[in-house]
Amino acid sequence: MDGRKLKILTAVVEEYLVTGEPVGSKAVMSYVRASSATIRNEMAELEKQGYLEQPHTSAGRVPTYLGYRVYVDNLAADNPLSEEEKQRLDAMLPKEAVTEDDLVQSASMALAELTKCATVVANATPRFSVISKVEVIPTGKRMYVILMITSNGTIKNKVCRLEFDLSHEQLEFFDNYLQQNLQGVPLGEISEEMFDNIKTAMGAYMMTLAPLVSELVKLSEELVAQDISVAGAANLLTCKEINQNEIISFLDNKREIMAFINESFSGLQVMFSPEKDEFVIRNSSIIAAPFRKDGRQAGALGLIGPMRIDYAKFIPYLEYFSQRITDLISEEGDESDEEKNN
Numbered sequence: 001m002d003g004r005k006l007k008i009l010t011a012v013v014e015e016y017l018v019t020g021e022p023v024g025s026k027a028v029m030s031y032v033r034a035s036s037a038t039i040r041n042e043m044a045e046l047e048k049q050g051y052l053e054q055p056h057t058s059a060g061r062v063p064t065y066l067g068y069r070v071y072v073d074n075l076a077a078d079n080p081l082s083e084e085e086k087q088r089l090d091a092m093l094p095k096e097a098v099t100e101d102d103l104v105q106s107a108s109m110a111l112a113e114l115t116k117c118a119t120v121v122a123n124a125t126p127r128f129s130v131i132s133k134v135e136v137i138p139t140g141k142r143m144y145v146i147l148m149i150t151s152n153g154t155i156k157n158k159v160c161r162l163e164f165d166l167s168h169e170q171l172e173f174f175d176n177y178l179q180q181n182l183q184g185v186p187l188g189e190i191s192e193e194m195f196d197n198i199k200t201a202m203g204a205y206m207m208t209l210a211p212l213v214s215e216l217v218k219l220s221e222e223l224v225a226q227d228i229s230v231a232g233a234a235n236l237l238t239c240k241e242i243n244q245n246e247i248i249s250f251l252d253n254k255r256e257i258m259a260f261i262n263e264s265f266s267g268l269q270v271m272f273s274p275e276k277d278e279f280v281i282r283n284s285s286i287i288a289a290p291f292r293k294d295g296r297q298a299g300a301l302g303l304i305g306p307m308r309i310d311y312a313k314f315i316p317y318l319e320y321f322s323q324r325i326t327d328l329i330s331e332e333g334d335e336s337d338e339e340k341n342n
Helices: 003-019 025-029 036-048 065-073 083-090 100-115 168-181 192-224 233-237 244-252 254-266 311-341
Strands: 118-123 131-140 143-150 155-161 228-231 269-272 284-293 296-306
Touching: 003 025, 003 036, 003 065, 025 036, 065 269, 065 311, 083 311, 100 118, 100 228, 100 296, 100 311, 118 233, 118 254, 131 168, 143 192, 155 192, 168 192, 228 254, 233 244, 233 296, 244 254, 254 269, 254 284, 254 296, 284 311, 296 311
Parallel strands: none
Antiparallel strands: 118 228, 118 296, 131 143, 143 155, 269 284, 284 296
16 A cells, blocks of 8 residues: 555544544545545545445445554554653552552553443463462362462362272372373463373273363363453443444353453454454454563453544553553562562
């Protein structure tokens, strides 16, 4: 796309974001130095290329999701918030010491209030944790507890009742196998294939140990499961550009966006609903950015709204809150370490 087309596309997007009405060549002239005829021809080309569409024959044009994608990808990277804006955003966060969860949820609610969109928070800790201990413990007649501890301090256990007692040899074999093949494995790498390998490795013991393997699978699923919470859902329900039934369906199954949120752990991501067929809310966009603790991924903060939102303003808001969360929870960690050393 040449420079003039990009300027015209940018003008159409920004005018449409403000007015919500199809944009004509006269409106674009206030953004781009060119004649009305030239702008009309360029807009027609952009429509042929799939970046704009014309809702009605006599109307102006509106951006397609492809047009939004080009616009977002070409937003100026250096678009810093003013000191006044930063102070305003800081004032929306708790001033007194709170838990990490309280801080993140406060940032999520503040972002929802500022943008009039919904916000999501996803916890990355399970995905980046490592199994530090796995053990099978006899607790009574035909009763066994499977214990798992992760590197982030999470402890999970499952009680399993068998139809008969395990011999010392069977229990030792199973326990040793788990320690050698699961201990030290990142939770994000746990897969069905891994458990299939466990079943195969059990060999002649498989029939006896099958109930323990089944409980081990359930326990691992619980550890890997990531929490996701939504704030500002009412903002979506009052948005005329999005179908309410689709919003309700999304709220009933929030985990459908987990794959996208996980992608944002590597950096800011923007997704438009037509790019993901499985995303239930049509005509919507999602923006997500990661936050960290002590240099490690801790989670992601996201924004869900209609495609017609002020990306140039909202993306810096999201990035600022994500960075403030990173700074504050890392500072808390530093303070705790200092207290221990003292």
